[in-house]
Amino acid sequence: MRRGGAWLPxxxxxxxxxxxxxxIVTLRLRLTDPEARRQYGFQPGQFNMLGVFxxxxxxxxxxxxxxxPERIGHTIRxxxxxxxxxxxxxxGDRLGLRGPFGRGWPLDRxxxxxxxxxxxxLGCAPVVSVIEYIMARRSRFGRLTILQGVKxxxxxxxxxxxxxxxxxxxxxxxxxxxxxxENWPGHVGLVTELFDRVRLRPGRTAxxxxxxxxxxxxxxxxxxxxxxxADDLWLSLERNHxxxxxxxxxxxxxxxxxxxxxxxxxxxxxxxxxxxxxx
Amino acid sequence: xADRFLPRDRFPALVEALRDAGxxxxxxxxxxxxxxxxxxxxAADLCFGLRDRQAPGSYRLEEGTGRHFAWANGPTxxxxxxxxxxxxxxxxxxxxxxLRFEAPExxxxxxxxxxxxxxxxxGLALQDRHFLEGEPDPFYKxxxxxxxxxxxNCTHPADTCFCASTxxxxxxxxxxxxxxxxLDEGFLVAAGGPAGADILAALPTEEAGEExxxxxxxxxxxxxxxxxxxxxxxxxxxxLFGRQEHPRWEEVAERCLSCGNCTNVCPTCFCHSQETVPDxxxxxxxQVRQWDSCFTSGHxxxxxxxxxxxxxxxxxxxxxxxxxxxxxxxxxxxxxGCGRCITWCPTGIDLTEEVAALGEExxxx
Ligand SMILES: Cc1cc2nc3c(=O)[nH]c(=O)nc-3n(C[C@H](O)[C@H](O)[C@H](O)COP(=O)(O)OP(=O)(O)OC[C@H]3O[C@@H](n4cnc5c(N)ncnc54)[C@H](O)[C@@H]3O)c2cc1C
Ligand code: SF4
Ligand code: SF4
Ligand code: FES
Numbered sequence: 001m002r003r004g005g006a007w008l009p010x011x012x013x014x015x016x017x018x019x020x021x022x023x024i025v026t027l028r029l030r031l032t033d034p035e036a037r038r039q040y041g042f043q044p045g046q047f048n049m050l051g052v053f054x055x056x057x058x059x060x061x062x063x064x065x066x067x068x069p070e071r072i073g074h075t076i077r078x079x080x081x082x083x084x085x086x087x088x089x090x091x092g093d094r095l096g097l098r099g100p101f102g103r104g105w106p107l108d109r110x111x112x113x114x115x116x117x118x119x120x121x122l123g124c125a126p127v128v129s130v131i132e133y134i135m136a137r138r139s140r141f142g143r144l145t146i147l148q149g150v151k152x153x154x155x156x157x158x159x160x161x162x163x164x165x166x167x168x169x170x171x172x173x174x175x176x177x178x179x180x181x182e183n184w185p186g187h188v189g190l191v192t193e194l195f196d197r198v199r200l201r202p203g204r205t206a207x208x209x210x211x212x213x214x215x216x217x218x219x220x221x222x223x224x225x226x227x228x229x230a231d232d233l234w235l236s237l238e239r240n241h242x243x244x245x246x247x248x249x250x251x252x253x254x255x256x257x258x259x260x261x262x263x264x265x266x267x268x269x270x271x272x273x274x275x276x277x278x279x
Numbered sequence: 280x281a282d283r284f285l286p287r288d289r290f291p292a293l294v295e296a297l298r299d300a301g302x303x304x305x306x307x308x309x310x311x312x313x314x315x316x317x318x319x320x321x322a323a324d325l326c327f328g329l330r331d332r333q334a335p336g337s338y339r340l341e342e343g344t345g346r347h348f349a350w351a352n353g354p355t356x357x358x359x360x361x362x363x364x365x366x367x368x369x370x371x372x373x374x375x376x377x378l379r380f381e382a383p384e385x386x387x388x389x390x391x392x393x394x395x396x397x398x399x400x401x402g403l404a405l406q407d408r409h410f411l412e413g414e415p416d417p418f419y420k421x422x423x424x425x426x427x428x429x430x431x432n433c434t435h436p437a438d439t440c441f442c443a444s445t446x447x448x449x450x451x452x453x454x455x456x457x458x459x460x461x462l463d464e465g466f467l468v469a470a471g472g473p474a475g476a477d478i479l480a481a482l483p484t485e486e487a488g489e490e491x492x493x494x495x496x497x498x499x500x501x502x503x504x505x506x507x508x509x510x511x512x513x514x515x516x517x518x519l520f521g522r523q524e525h526p527r528w529e530e531v532a533e534r535c536l537s538c539g540n541c542t543n544v545c546p547t548c549f550c551h552s553q554e555t556v557p558d559x560x561x562x563x564x565x566q567v568r569q570w571d572s573c574f575t576s577g578h579x580x581x582x583x584x585x586x587x588x589x590x591x592x593x594x595x596x597x598x599x600x601x602x603x604x605x606x607x608x609x610x611x612x613x614x615x616g617c618g619r620c621i622t623w624c625p626t627g628i629d630l631t632e633e634v635a636a637l638g639e640e641x642x643x644x
Contacts, residue, residue, distance in 0.1 A: 003413030008369050009380045032377065053371055053378060054557035054564040079582045094378045096371060240581050242553040242568075247409070247416065249550035250571070250578055252600060254520065255607030276523045278592035 003246035003260055009051050009096030010036050014089050015071055020157040024122070025087040026075045028064065029097060041069045044129035045104025045236060045264045049244045050074065050086060051096030058082045059241040059259075061126035062100060065133060072097070075125040075157075101244040102263050105130050106234060110206035114142040118219050120149045120191055120211025126236050126263075127210045128158070131165065142205075144171040145198050149191025149215065153181030172198055192219050195226065202227035208264075210236040217274055220267045233267035235274075253279065282492055283484035286465040290347075291322035293393070293429070296481040302391035302427055305360075307353065313338055314353035316360075316392060325393070333437035333618065335627030348394060348461050351437035354623055356399045356546035357392065361422045362406055365569040368418070368553070373562050385418050391427040395455065397448030398440075398617035400430060402546025404454050408609055409549045427474060430455035434498040436506050439618030441631060444509035447615040449502040460495035467495050508621075508631045510602070510614065515634065519603040523595065526641050531633055532591035534626045539572030541620035541628075542597065547605075547613045550578065573597050598630060 016028040029050075031037040042062050051057040064073025078087045089095060107130065115134060117127050134141050146165060150156050156175065166173040174194040175186030187194055192215070200223075207223060209216045216235045224230060239251035239258040246260035254273045256262060262270075273279055285293070297304050298320070306319040309326050319325055331350040332339040338354075372379045395403075410419035433442075433449035442448030451458050456475035460467040467487050470476040542548040552571040557564040571578055573596045579586035587593050605613035614630070621629045 004410075004416055005414045007414075007416075008382055009371070011378045011380065051371075051555075051566075053373065054555060054561060056555040057553070057566075094376070096378065096380060238581055239586070240577075240579055242551070246413065247549070248552065248568075248571070249573070250552070252573075252596070252604065254599075255516075255604045257608075278587050278589060279523065279596070 005245050006098045006101065007243065007245060009049075009057075009098045011094055012072070012097040014091050014093045014095070017089070017091050020075065021155070023078045023087075024075065024157055025078070026063070026073060027086075027089065029072045029074065029095070030070060031072075031097065032094070037070050040072070040100075042066055042072070042100035043104030044107060044133050045126055046100035046102050047126075047244075047263065048072070048074070048097050048099030049101070049241065051098070052082055052085045052089075053095070055085050056082045057096070057098070057242075058086065059101075059244065061129075061236075063125045063128050065129065065136060067136065073129075075122070075128070077122045098244060101259050103261065105208055105236075105264055106206065107133060111140045112142065114145070114201055114205040116145045116147070116200065116205050116207045118147045118191060118207065118209045118211070118216075120215040121151065121155065124148055124158070124210070127208055128161075130208055135165065135168070138168070138170070142170070143199075143201075144168070145174070145200070146171065147174045147176070147191050147194045147198070149176040149178075149194075149211070151177070152179045153177040153184040174198055190218075191215065192222050195222060200226060200228075203229065203232070205232060207233045208236075209234065213237070213274060220271060224267070230268035230271060231266050234264055235267060235270065236263045237265060237270065238263065282460070282467040282469045282487045282495075283479060283482070284465060284487040284491060285468050285482055285484050287463075289483050290466065292482050293478075294319060294322045294325075296478050297391045297393075297427070297429075299481070300389075300478060302389045304391045304393060306393035307348075307350075309340065312340060314340065314350060315355050316353075316357075316394070319393070330435065331437055333439045333622045335439070335621050335629050336624055337627070338622050345463060346461050348431045348459070349435045351433060351435060351440055352396050352398065352617055352619065354544050354619060356544070356617065356619070357395060357403050357426075357428075358406065358546050360390070360392065360426065361403065361419050362410065362549065362551075362570075363418075363422070365567060366418060367565045367567050369566045371564045371566070382417070385421045387421050387425045389425050389427065391429060393429040395428045395430045395451070396433055396617075397430070397451040398442045398615045399546060400428070400451055400454040401442075401445075401447035401615035402617070405547045405609060405611075405613065405615070406549060427478075428455045428457075430458040430471075432458065432460045432495070432499050434461065434502050436502050437618060437622070438507055439621040440506050440616065441508040441510060441618060442616035443503040443506050444512055445612065445614055445616035446512065450499050460499070462491060462495060462498075467491060508618070508629070510612075510616070510631055510634060514606050515612070516603040516606045519599045519637070522637050523599070525637050527633065527636050528591040528595045530636075531594050531628060532589065534628055535574075535590050535594050536625060537574045537590045537593055538625060539574040540623050540625065542572035542574060543570060544619040544623045545601075546615060546617060546619070547601075548572070552577065573600070598633060601630075602634070
């Protein structure tokens with residue numbers, strides 16, 4: 001996407017609405033204009049600005065497979081002013097969509113390599129598209145390790161999907177919860193503690209991380225200490241976005257516009273910036 | 280093209296020629312004690328005989344010159360003319376169960392600005408890069424293309440000016456249609472392009488003569504020499520990025536009110552926010568963009584967190600972006616040396632002084 005592009009929304013329709021858990025909803029959107037629908041394409045890790053009429057716009061990652069760009073999936077957690085009415089939309093309702101924006105995950109560069117996915121909380125939404133992408137093209141990638149951390153065991157969405165992924169012979173799934181709750185199948189503690197329990201191959205693995213910044217910082221430091229090159233660690237960052245296209249200045253981090261140069265960055269690009277509080 | 284000479288008594292012909300050519304004219308006038316760009320219908324509307332006295336946190340006008348442009352700059356650069364403080368980007372309409380999105384056409388007609396300074400043109404050239412590179416911003420582009428710029432070479436810098444050290448002044452070198460050098464007896468005039476040449480041809484000018492050109496050059500050179508402040512001319516990116524944890528940020532934060540005056544008056548600051556403004560019937564909703572500032576808490580808000588929570592964080596963002604991050608983003612510093620942020624800071628914070636202080640070792644002499 002060129003800077004300044006996609007500044008005018010296009011009309012989208014909620015084609016399907018799935019309640020994933022209390023407060024988390026997946027909306028599959030369809031652009032109503034056939035021409036716009038034909039032209040639309042995206043990479044896993046990119047995001048759209050979704051606009052609720054009369055309320056506002058928010059940045060939401062695309063969580064569906066790029067092979068089916070006509071049904072654009074977004075998994076949204078209800079947290080405030082715009083996401084409240086957004087998750088309340090019904091099938092058939094219309095909204096505004098601008099995008100896709102930013103740089104996604106380095107999937108082409110990761111072919112033939114192992115992939116380690118580390119997520120925290122709803123960080124799983126932007127990387128679920130990566131996992132689905134790899135699962136649909138399984139032979140092109142090496143071992144896939146999925147580590148997902150949540151605060152409360154009850155926060156975990158898509159448990160059946162994790163179970164299905166774990167059945168793939170070249171895929172390992174690790175779950176961690178700070179507070180396990182009933183029937184928690186995974187580890188109790190931090191997601192980074194799972195690094196000790198899985199087989200990691202530094203130098204042969206692309207690492208994709210998404211979640212709260214302290215979790216990603218800790219995870220990246222830990223992996224660097226275990227011999228992972230900083231160029232192999234990829235982080236999806238969150239900043240305030242108004243324009244999405246590199247013009248409004250809200251998402252700046254040091255020299256970067258997160259919406260345009262990211263949201264996915266190599267740790268070698270942003271590690272030193274993230275280490276400074278309040279930047 | 281060689282400079283021509285317009286005697287002082289024929290100066291009114293400039294505004295007349297511009298108006299005859301269909302331009303609405305803006306020029307320097309006094310409003311609430313400061314010189315700002317406002318509508319002029321004739322040369323007599325332009326302020327005359329004034330000098331400005333600028334210092335950190337202070338701006339005053341005095342009488343007593345025989346010239347039109349013997350002052351440095353006022354609070355408004357050209358920025359509000361191209362990147363307007365508030366405007367509607369698009370409008371959403373409910374229509375038969377669906378939504379229609381449409382963009383208003385900006386209302387623009389030919390507009391001439393008399394009295395743009397070198398720093399203003401440098402700021403405009405940077406804003407051009409920000410808003411026009413990639414997919415051009417249609418609103419900025421329409422407003423930019425209709426501008427006719429009459430530059431004036433600076434001969435009376437303020438104490439707050441330092442354009443000589445940033446390489447952006449005091450001589451206007453680019454982005455103008457006409458450029459004036461004011462002498463006591465009149466003006467040297469040169470064109471910077473075909474539109475300017477057309478107006479120049481319509482003016483009752485004379486041969487300028489070498490002596491007048493020499494005098495005008497000497498005045499501009501003296502204006503460069505007279506500047507009291509400076510920024511190091513080297514790229515400060517690594518210097519600033521390497522001092523993100525310097526105690527000076529906390530110190531300046533004790534004086535900074537986080538008011539955003541500096542970003543408002545700065546000719547290069549581009550930050551803006553978008554706001555959704557529905558009508559009362561709920562049928563139409565406007566998406567409005569307005570100037571924003573990295574000094575507000577909303578600028579770095581993400582759900583539940585203000586990333587830059589303190590004034591120290593925000594001043595650091597402002598200075599390191601302006602003088603550091605701009606090099607990565609635009610290949611040069613974002614400061615053109617106009618000194619506005621120094622003059623219009625209510626507590627007189629001076630970025631040249633802050634840069635110097637950051638160069639000192641923490642705890643050193
Ligand atoms: C690149 C990117 C991808 C994202 N992907 C997802 C996703 O897949 N699913 C999901 O649930 N959430 C995602 N988010 C977070 C989502 O954008 C925020 O939860 C949302 O903006 C909150 O808006 P609100 O109005 O409901 O909350 P409020 O707290 O009421 O926010 C008010 C306003 O602040 C701004 N704002 C608040 N939080 C954020 C934020 N985190 N990031 C940017 N601007 C913010 C917005 O302009 C918003 O309208 C993503 C954010 C980014 C930057
Ligand atoms: S930072 Fe200050 S001196 Fe530099 S261009 Fe902006 S207002 Fe002018
Ligand atoms: S981040 Fe601050 S200094 Fe940079 S353009 Fe925006 S308001 Fe100006
Ligand atoms: S969201 Fe506007 S510049 Fe990145």
